Amino acid sequence: MIKKKITMVGAFAVGKTSLVQRFVNSIYSEKYQTTIGVKIDQKNLVIDGKDVTLLLWDIHGEDDFMKVKPTYLIGSSGYFIVVDGTRYETLQTALQLQEMASTVTKDVPFIVLINKSDLRQDWEINNDDIESIRKRGWQVILTSARDNFAVEDAFEQLTRMMLNQ
Amino acid sequence: MEGDQRSQGFEQMHDGGKLNELRKILTGLDKEELERLHRLMSDPHEFAIEISEFLPFSIRKLIENGEISKEELLPFFEEVIQTSIQKNPQKLADILFPVMGPAIRKAVAEDLKKLIDSLNQTLESGLSPRHLKMRLSARVTGKSYAEMLLSQAYVYQVKQVFLIHRNTGLLLHHETDSETGACAGDMVASMLSAIGDFVKDSFQSGTNDALDTIHVGELNIWIEQGPHAVIAAIVEGNPPHELRTVMKEAIEAVHFNHVYDFEKFNGDVSAFALSGKFLQRCLQKQKKEQQKSNPVFAIALLVLVLGVAGFFIYRNLETRHRWNKFVTHVDEKQGIHITGNNMSGGVFVLNGLRDAEALNTDSMLHSFGFDSSNARLIFTPFISLEQEMVVKRAIRLLEPPQGVLISFKEGVLIVSGEADAVWINRLKLDYVRVVGVNKLDVAALTIMNNLPDLNMIIQAIEKHRFSFDINDVEMDAVQKKKFDSLTMAAVQIGNFNIVNHRNMLIHVRSYSSKAVNKQANEKVALERARAFIKLLGQAGVSESLLKAEVVFNEDLPVPQPVRSVSFNVFEE
Known part of the structure; x- marks a missing residue:
């Protein structure tokens, strides 16, 4: 049995919890996020014939009042950086968080999820922005937690990347 | 064939004394011993008897030396017993019979003891103030009563032990006591790790400082840190300090045995299944000493049950006895014949035949304390010749x-x-x-002979005279009194006739006049006489004794009042 810790980071209200909720059935209420800044969920997967248990640490979104605690990223085998396509500033936050995360996690695999693709017409992030992220060598997936678009693929892809590392 | 030749050879050797001597020198055996060995070799039955003395001893030795294990012998014996049972179950039943009785008795006695203990415990736990209080606490705290009971039974009890990877917060292994259900261990472990990180971050404690105890109500979480992993024990009650030592030893043992696994750890927790034995050592508990109490509740309940049961049995028997007495009583009465006596739907039912002249059975039923709610009498009418x-x-x-x-x-x-x-x-x-x-x-x-004299009767009749209005035979109160007296006398005439075989008749004379219209007057007078006869008949006088007659005043020496009626008695 293989167990992996995955962390969800991103700015406030980018849809981290919604993405996790799409993927798992949770037993903890979200009040933990507001009290200690993290909520943990679990998902069992079979990837390429291997049983994998994912422990998803859904970290409170960074905003002006609360910073992401780096200690929650320690021990992660992979992480998602979640961006809200309709808010350009969340991309800026994502870039800062990635810098911090790569330092803490020692270059484990990660994927940038540009969420809310169901509101594409309202996006402030354009294709050039996305292309510039990809040029950094980062994996980018456009997702929609509301429409359940590409959510499962994103988790499976990150799991594969973690297993292949 | 070979055996026969050998036998002949022995015979020849027997004859040859020297050869015998030589053989004894070579083999160390004399003639008798050789013959015995020969017999054993040639006769399988005797050989079997011979080795049977040593066989059990040999088998025991083989088992002791480990050359044959009991497990190896077990299928053989099981098969033998199974074959024996299939072939003839009676045989095994006969063999077991002497031990079955005592075994069953012992088992029943044990079970009964357990039942009484359990009953007493249940009653005590259900009714004693201490347990009622516990029930109340369970309701208030939202815990189950069983959980409450269990927590009260122990001074402390380690319910679960988690081995958590320190860096990732992943659950490496999880042990739980038999009474606690499995929980989402992975998430609990991660959450504990997150709480540890949170506390550390929040209070800016040093790198070597770590969370080692969490108190949640009556629950304690004791955490013992190791370089790569921590042990978190979920404890109910007040654990002794010795538990900390046990946990320390356990985390040390885990690290000692999994040095390589920790160094190469990439999320695969399979290797840590072996750490279970170390974690199990932490699953300690100390039971509260319970005072051996007398089974007061069980005895009280038993007495109560016996009392209630006894009352109902007595009442049932008494009712039945009373009913049987009633049935016997009824059956003894003349004019009643019982054909059936049974009970239907909790009601006694008595079937039989009853003469109309027989005694009232309903009153008898009531006198025996029964009524329609508990007894039913079904009698078919019949005529008794008793x-x-x-x-x-x-x-x-x-x-x-x-x-x-x-x-x-x-x-x-x-x-x-x-x-x-x-x-x-x-x-x-x-x-x-x-x-x-x-x-x-x-x-x-x-x-x-209580009849009055005929002349007196005749006088009593003939003294009466009744006068009426035109076309009327209505009597006033005075006339009605006279009429009753006349009736009594007329009945006596009837009786006189019967007793004396005579034929005395009462002539009812209706008086009229020939004046104006004789025929019409006669008709009216006759009607009046007949109407009077009818009145007498209605009063009980046989009409065969009465005869209507019309008398005209013109024919009489002394005229009588018209529209009057008088009476004369004659013998026909």
Whole structure:
């Protein structure tokens, strides 16, 4: 049995919890996020014939009042950086968080999820922005937690990347 | 064949003394011993008997030396027993019979003891103030009563132990006691790790400082840190400090045995399954000493149950006994014949035949304490020929006067005493109406002559005269009184005729006049006489005794008032 810790980071209200909720059935209420800044969920997967248990640490979104605690990223085998396509500033936050995360996690695999693709017409992030992220060598997936678009693929892809590392 | 040759060879050797000596020197055995060995070799039965003495000993030795294990022998014996049972189950039953009785007795006694203990414990836990308080606490705290009971039974109890990877917060292994259900261990472990990180971050404690205890109500989480992993024990109650030492030893043992696994750890937790034995050592508990209490509750309940059961059994038996007494009582009565006695739907039901003259069974039922709610009597009417019933029937039908006795014997109705001739005559006509009576015996019955003198009767009749208005026979109060007196006298004339075989008649004379219209007057007068006869008939006087007659005043020496009626008695 293989167990992996995955962390969800991103700015406030980018849809981290919604993405996790799409993927798992949770037993903890979200009040933990507001009290200690993290909520943990679990998902069992079979990837390429291997049983994998994912422990998803859904970290409170960074905003002006609360910073992401780096200690929650320690021990992660992979992480998602979640961006809200309709808010350009969340991309800026994502870039800062990635810098911090790569330092803490020692270059484990990660994927940038540009969420809310169901509101594409309202996006402030354009294709050039996305292309510039990809040029950094980062994996980018456009997702929609509301429409359940590409959510499962994103988790499976990150799991594969973690297993292949 | 080979055996025979060998035997012959032995014979020859027997003859040869030298050869025998040589053989003894070579083999160390004399002739008898060789013969015995030969017998054993040639006779399998004798050989089997010979080795049977050593076989059990040999098998035991083989088992002791480990050359044969009991596990290897087990299938063999199981197969033998199974074959034996399939072949003849009776045999094994016979073998087991002497031990079965005591074994069953012992098992029943054990179970009974357990039952009483359990009953007592249940009652005690259900009714004692301490446990009622516990139930209340369980309700208030939202815990289950069983959980509450269990927590009270121990001074402390380690319910779960988690081995958590320190860096990732992943659960490496999880042990739980048998009474606690499995929980989402992975998430609990991660959450504990997150809480540890949170506390560390929040209070800016040093790198070597770590969270080692969390208190949640009556629950304690003891955490013991190691370089790569931590042990978190979920403890209920107040654990002793020694538990910390046990946890320390456990985390040390885990690290000692999994050095390589920790160094190469990439999320695969399979290797840590072996750490279970170290974690299990932490699953400690200390039970509270319970005072051995007397089974007061069990005895009280037993007495109560026995009391209630006894009461109902007694009531049932008493009711049944009373019912049986009632049935016997009823069955003894003449005119009643019981055909069935059973119970249906909790109600006693008595079926039978009943003569109309028999005693009232409903009053008997009530006198025995029953009513329609608990007893039902279903009687079909019938005519009983029993002596008492025939006599009752005769009395009802014949209405004997005072001084007359009626009895019945073998179909004969025996009437004795003294009665007037009228009743005796009626008796002689009516006795056949009494069912069961074939013959009448009046030998002991004497006629009582209570009739007044004929002249007195005639005078009593002839003294009366009634006057009416035109076309009317209505009587006033005075006339009605006279009419009753006339009626009594007229009845006596009838009786006189019966007793004396005479034919006295009462002429009802209606007076009229020939004046104006004789025929019309005669007709009206005759109608009046007939109307009077009818009145007498209605009063009980036989109309055969009465005769209507019209008398004209013109024919009389002394005229009588018209529209009057008088009476004259004549013998026809």
